[in-house]
Amino acid sequence: xxxxxxxxxxxxxxxxxxxxxxxxxxxxxxxxxxxxxxxxxxxxxxxxxxxxxxxxxxxxxxxxxxxxxxxxxxxxxxxxxxxxxxxxxxxxxxxxxxxxxxxxxxxxxxxxxxxxxxxxxxxxxxxxxxxxxxxxxxxxxxxxxxxxxxxxxxxxxxxxxxxxxxxxxxxxxxxxxxxxxxxxxxxxxxxxxxxxxxxxxxxxxxxxxxxxxxxxxxxxxxxxxxxxxxxxxxxxxxxxxxxxxxxxxxxxxxxxxxxxxxxxxxxxxxxxxxxxxxxxxxxxxxxxxxxxxxxxxxxxxxxxxxxxxxxxxxxxxxxxxxxxxxxxxxxxxxxxxxxxxxxxxxxxxxxxxxxxxxxxxxxxxxxxxxxxxxxxxxxxxxxxxxxxxxxxxxxxxxxxxxxxxxxxxxxxxxxxxxxxxxxxxxxxxxxxxxxxxxxxxxxxxxxxxxxxxxxxxxxxxxxxxxxxxxxxxxxxxxxxxxxxxxxxxxxxxxxxxxxxxxxxxxxxxxxxxxxxxxxxxx
Numbered sequence: 333x334x335x336x337x338x339x340x341x342x343x344x345x346x347x348x349x350x351x352x353x354x355x356x357x358x359x360x361x362x363x364x365x366x367x368x369x370x371x372x373x374x375x376x377x378x379x380x381x382x383x384x385x386x387x388x389x390x391x392x393x394x395x396x397x398x399x400x401x402x403x404x405x406x407x408x409x410x411x412x413x414x415x416x417x418x419x420x421x422x423x424x425x426x427x428x429x430x431x432x433x434x435x436x437x438x439x440x441x442x443x444x445x446x447x448x449x450x451x452x453x454x455x456x457x458x459x460x461x462x463x464x465x466x467x468x469x470x471x472x473x474x475x476x477x478x479x480x481x482x483x484x485x486x487x488x489x490x491x492x493x494x495x496x497x498x499x500x501x502x503x504x505x506x507x508x509x510x511x512x513x514x515x516x517x518x519x520x521x522x523x524x525x526x527x528x529x530x531x532x533x534x535x536x537x538x539x540x541x542x543x544x545x546x547x548x549x550x551x552x553x554x555x556x557x558x559x560x561x562x563x564x565x566x567x568x569x570x571x572x573x574x575x576x577x578x579x580x581x582x583x584x585x586x587x588x589x590x591x592x593x594x595x596x597x598x599x600x601x602x603x604x605x606x607x608x609x610x611x612x613x614x615x616x617x618x619x620x621x622x623x624x625x626x627x628x629x630x631x632x633x634x635x636x637x638x639x640x641x642x643x644x645x646x647x648x649x650x651x652x653x654x655x656x657x658x659x660x661x662x663x664x665x666x667x668x669x670x671x672x673x674x675x676x677x678x679x680x681x682x683x684x685x686x687x688x689x690x691x692x693x694x695x696x697x698x699x700x701x702x703x704x705x706x707x708x709x710x711x712x713x714x715x716x717x718x719x720x721x722x723x724x725x726x727x728x729x730x731x732x733x734x735x736x737x738x739x740x741x742x743x744x745x746x747x748x749x750x751x752x753x754x755x756x757x758x759x760x761x762x763x764x765x766x767x768x769x770x771x772x773x774x775x776x777x778x779x780x781x782x783x784x785x786x787x788x789x790x791x792x793x794x795x796x797x798x799x800x801x802x803x804x805x806x807x808x809x810x811x812x813x814x815x816x817x818x819x820x821x822x823x824x825x826x827x828x829x830x831x832x833x834x835x836x837x838x839x840x841x842x843x844x845x846x847x848x849x850x851x852x853x854x
Contacts, residue, residue: 333353333620333621333624334352335352336350336351336352336362337352340360341376344420344422345411345422347365347372348364348365349362350362351363351624353373358377358378359378359381360376362374362376363425363621364422364425365625371425372410373422373425373426373485374421375421375422375423376420377391377420379418382417382419391414392414392415395421396788399412399785400463400783400785401459401460405453405455405482405483406459406460406484407423407426407483426476427621428477428478428613428617429613429614430475430477431472431473431476431537431538434606434613440540440566441538441539441607442607443570445538445605447596447599448481448482448599449538450531450592450596453470453531454531454592454593455589457524457527457589458593460527461589462823464804464812466523467484467530468522468527469486469511469530470484470527470530471534474486477606477610478614480605481605510533510546510557511530511533512529513529513530513557514529514557514558518558525586528578529579529583532574532577532578533545533578535567535571539571540565544562544563544564545557545562546563558581562575562576574592578592584750588748590760691799696773696774698771699771699773701771701773701819702818703772703820705854707743707744707763708850708851708854709745710747713850716849718846719749719757719843720839722751723751723755724749724750725747743762744762746759746761747847751830753829755828756825756826756827757825758823759822759844759847761823761847761851762779762821763819764779764819764820766819772818776816776818776819776821777816779821780802783804784802789803790803792813795815796841796845797817797841797845797848797849798848801813801815803837809833810825810828811831811833812824812825817848820851822844824840824844824847826840
C-alpha cells in the first residue's frame with residue numbers, strides 16, 4: 333500500500349483517491365474515500381482495454397450483473413461507471429490479507445480454520461450463482477480474510493475479462509492454470525461447476541501450501557489438471573473426500589455450493605475466526621490506512637457531471653427555476669398516473685419508491701406459515717417430476733432440510749437434472765419459518781424482493797404454481813424464475829444449448845408446477 337503518485341487521478345467518480353492498493357493486467361486498484369468518509373476499493377481499467385469496445389460491453393454487462401450479488405461473503409459493489417473514459421468499479425473496502433498473503437506469511441491453516449473458510453466460500457459462490465454469474469477466477473489471491481470472516485472479491489471483473497481465462501491466439505495462457513477446471517482448458521464456456529473446481533483447488537492450497545495439480549511449466553500443469561489425479565496427501569482426512577469431489581474431472585460429478593455447506597455442517601461461531609497472525613495483519617493494515625488518510629492532502633471535490641440527455645432527446649437548454657419546477661411536476665404527475673415509461677419512469681422511481689405488489693388481502697404479518705417441517709428429498713422429487721427427454725438426476729452430496737446456521741429458521745433443498753449435451757435444470761426451495769417476531773411470509777417476501785431489479789426481472793402476474801414470480805434471462809441466453817408462495821421462495825433455472833430463450837420458459841413453468849406439487853404433497 334502506497335500513496336498515489338502524480339500520474340494517478342485525484343478522483344475516480346465521486347471518490348477521492350488516497351492510496352494504491354495493487355495493480356495487475358487489467359488495471360490498478362486504488363483506495364478511495366467517499367464524501368461521507370466511507371472507504372472503497374476502486375478498480376480502474378487500463379486505457380488500452382477501455383479502447384476495446386468488446387471488452388467495454390462485457391464489462392458493462394458484468395457491472396450490471398455484479399450489483400445483483402449480495403451476501404455476507406462478498407464485497408458489495410458501491411458504485412461503478414462502465415461508460416467512463418477509464419471504466420471503474422468501486423466495492424466496499426475490507427481490511428485484511430488475501431488468503432495467498434496469509435499462507436505466505438503464516439503457513440498452512442489448521443483443519444478447523446479450513447472448514448470455516450470452505451463454509452464461507454461455499455456461501456459466497458451460492459450467492460454468485462444465484463445471481464446468474466460464474467466467478468471464473470476463484471483462487472487464493474481473490475479471497476480476503478477479514479475481521480468477521482471470508483470474502484470473495486473480483487467476481488464481476490473476472491467474467492468481464494473472459495479472454496483472460498483462455499488460451500490466446502498466440503498460445504499464451506493468461507490466468508491461473510492450477511485453479512482452472514478441465515473444461516476451461518478445452519476452451520469451453522465454464523459454468524458454476526468450474527467455480528467448485530477452483531474452490532477445491534483453493535482449499536487444497538490452504539491445507540497443504542501448494543496446488544493439487546503442480547508442475548514445472550504451464551503445459552505440465554495443464555496436462556496434470558486434465559489427465560492426472562490431484563495430490564491430496566497433505567490434506568487432512570476429514571476434508572479429503574470433499575476436496576476430491578470438488579476436483580472431479582466431470583463437472584456433473586462436482587457438488588453444488590449448497591452440498592458443500594451441508595457436508596461441512598454447522599460451523600461454530602467465533603469472534604476471531606482466523607489465526608492470530610491474520611488478525612495482526614488486519615490490525616496493521618487498519619493502522620496503515622489511518623496513517624495514509626491523515627497524510628493525504630486535502631483535495632477539491634470532483635466536478636459535478638452534467639447528466640446525459642435521455643435516449644431520443646436533444647440536449648436540454650439551461651432552464652430557470654420556474655421552468656425546472658414545471659418540468660419536475662410533469663415528471664411526477666406522469667409517474668403518479670402511470671403514464672411514465674422508459675427513462676421517465678426510471679427517473680421517477682429514483683426518487684419515489686416503486687410500489688411492491690403483494691398478492692392477497694391479508695397483511696403478511698398475519699399470514700400463518702403454510703410450509704412447515706421437512707422439505708422433500710431429491711430422491712422423492714426425481715421420482716415425481718417428469719423432465720424433457722435426455723435429462724437425468726445429477727448426483728449430489730447434499731441432503732435436504734438442513735436448517736442453515738447462517739440464517740436461523742431457514743431450510744433449503746436443491747435438486748438438479750442434467751443431459752450429456754450440457755443442459756441443466758435446477759430447482760431450489762428456501763423455506764422460511766416464523767422467527768424473531770416476523771412471520772415466515774414476511775421473511776420470504778423480503779428475500780424474494782431482494783432479487784427484483786427494475787427493467788431486468790419483470791414480474792409475472794400469473795405464474796400458476798406460486799403466488800408471485802419474476803423472470804430473468806441473463807444476456808438473453810437462458811431462463812431463471814424466482815417465485816414466492818407464502819413462506820417458500822422458489823428458484824428455477826433452465827439452461828443449455830437445446831433450451832435457449834423461447835423454449836426454456838415452458839420448461840420452467842412445467843418443472844415449477846410439478847416440483848411445487850411434490851412439495852405440497854410431502
